[in-house]
Amino acid sequence: MAAVALMKPAHQNANPQAALVARAVGGDVGAFEEIYRATVGKIYAVCLRMTADRGIAEDCTQAAFVSAWQKLDRFEGRSAFSSWLHRIAVNEVLGRHRSEGRRRTHLELVNELPTGTDVDLQSRDTGTNMDLEDALQTLPSGAREIFVLYAVYGYTHKEIADTLGLAVGTCKAQVHRARKLLRARLDA
Amino acid sequence: MNDRNDPLMERAAALPDEINPNRDLWPVIASRLTPAIQSKPSSRSSVWPIALAAGLALAVLSSAITWTVANRADVSPDRIAAVITEPARPYVQDAELVQIRQELTAALDDNLMRLSPKTRRKVSANLLEIHESLAEIRMALDADPNNGFLHQLLYTTYQQELGLLSNINRVALTLPDEIET
Numbered sequence: 001m002a003a004v005a006l007m008k009p010a011h012q013n014a015n016p017q018a019a020l021v022a023r024a025v026g027g028d029v030g031a032f033e034e035i036y037r038a039t040v041g042k043i044y045a046v047c048l049r050m051t052a053d054r055g056i057a058e059d060c061t062q063a064a065f066v067s068a069w070q071k072l073d074r075f076e077g078r079s080a081f082s083s084w085l086h087r088i089a090v091n092e093v094l095g096r097h098r099s100e101g102r103r104r105t106h107l108e109l110v111n112e113l114p115t116g117t118d119v120d121l122q123s124r125d126t127g128t129n130m131d132l133e134d135a136l137q138t139l140p141s142g143a144r145e146i147f148v149l150y151a152v153y154g155y156t157h158k159e160i161a162d163t164l165g166l167a168v169g170t171c172k173a174q175v176h177r178a179r180k181l182l183r184a185r186l187d188a
Numbered sequence: 189m190n191d192r193n194d195p196l197m198e199r200a201a202a203l204p205d206e207i208n209p210n211r212d213l214w215p216v217i218a219s220r221l222t223p224a225i226q227s228k229p230s231s232r233s234s235v236w237p238i239a240l241a242a243g244l245a246l247a248v249l250s251s252a253i254t255w256t257v258a259n260r261a262d263v264s265p266d267r268i269a270a271v272i273t274e275p276a277r278p279y280v281q282d283a284e285l286v287q288i289r290q291e292l293t294a295a296l297d298d299n300l301m302r303l304s305p306k307t308r309r310k311v312s313a314n315l316l317e318i319h320e321s322l323a324e325i326r327m328a329l330d331a332d333p334n335n336g337f338l339h340q341l342l343y344t345t346y347q348q349e350l351g352l353l354s355n356i357n358r359v360a361l362t363l364p365d366e367i368e369t
Contacts, residue, residue, distance in 0.1 A: 029221060030344050036214055041206030048207055062213050066220045132199050151192075151200035179196055186196075 021081050025072045032072075036065055039082055043089045049148045050093045052137040060096060064089035090149065094164065097141070135185045139178055146171055147178035218347040219288060219354040289346070292353035299360035311356055318349045 017038070023031035043064055048057035068088050075084055136144060146164070149155040150171070155163075157171045164171070191197055300308050325342045332338065 029218065029347055030340060032221070033214060033218070033344075036217065040213065041208045044209045044213075045205065045207040049203075054210070058209055058211075058213055061209065062217050062220075065213075065217045069217075069221050132203065136200075147200070151197050152203055154201065175191070179191075179194070182196060 017081060018077075021072075021075065021077075024069070025075070032065075032069060035081075039085055040065075042082065043085060046086060046089055046148070046153065047093055049133075049136060049152060050090070050145045052141070052144065056096070060089065060092045063096075064092045067092065086153070090163070094145070097145075131186060132182070135182050138185060139181055143174045143178040143181070146174040147182075150175050151178075215288060215347075215350075219350045221347070221351050289350055289353065292350070292357055295357060295360075296353065299356050302360040303356070307359075311352065314352060315349070318345060318352065321345050322349065 017035070020031045020035050020038075024035060040061065044057060044061045047060040047064070048054065051057050051060065064085065068085050071088070075081065136148065139147065146160055149160050149163075150157065157168045157175075160166070160171045161168045192201070300312065303311065322342065322345055325338055325345060329335065329338050329342065
């Protein structure tokens, strides 16, 4: 009976993603691949915006899904699965920076010089968005990460501070500085 | 003033939710899922009744082979490599999966010989079991080539095989250079 229920097409379930998650928790790789197909755009977007590097963003995206798979049995459903996955991706990006020992340096070296960009623009659909996306990629990495989490993804200063192990005031200062840099670049 | 009301912040909040990568990242992800697969009930087991029904004539033979492998003192790595090198095509068209599989298979014998006999025996038996499953599914597909479920099952099983090959490779690389005996 269980096998019949598991093989029921997802569209016949009241909540297709919940059904997919349930199947994936049971070890169903096919269900997990469906989840990947449905969410990879969002996960890659946050990784790309935070890293400004397509290759690193791909690595972080892959690592995030592998990590999610390994932690599936710990997903308690208290938040949306996509939110849970998003957090894992953010942690992958931040963990990569921490392991490289670059985080503190980047936070301290916020400056006016643009960094190298390697951005996939394929899904941007308006000139305005493309301008802002481009400007985001020129921010110093520390300011960019914090601004992206705060302004694009709606994290609070406290959430960012807790995640990064920083003071709330530091996060606010980085957002303030990022806004100044972005305005200057968008007006240029 | 709430800085989220700033026009720049509103523009940032309105950026598209999705940016799709230029390439499919799934094959590499799938190749890294093995540890979780091993610790959880396999999806293959949940759909296995259909595959068994399709390959019923092979079931007894398969079980006998599996029993023999599992109870053998050791399994020759040569045999493992030989069965694994059977091409995934024409059923699997995912070029990246095929390429990764070829690369991992090329190193399989050396990697297996680096493992302890007990570990080698276990993973060899697992590999052969996966291969036997693949053979059954492929035979079922020969009889019913348009069966979408069998194609999906085959692909998923190849991913499991790829995950196990990847895991063997990863473990072997962490061992000292001297070959265990």
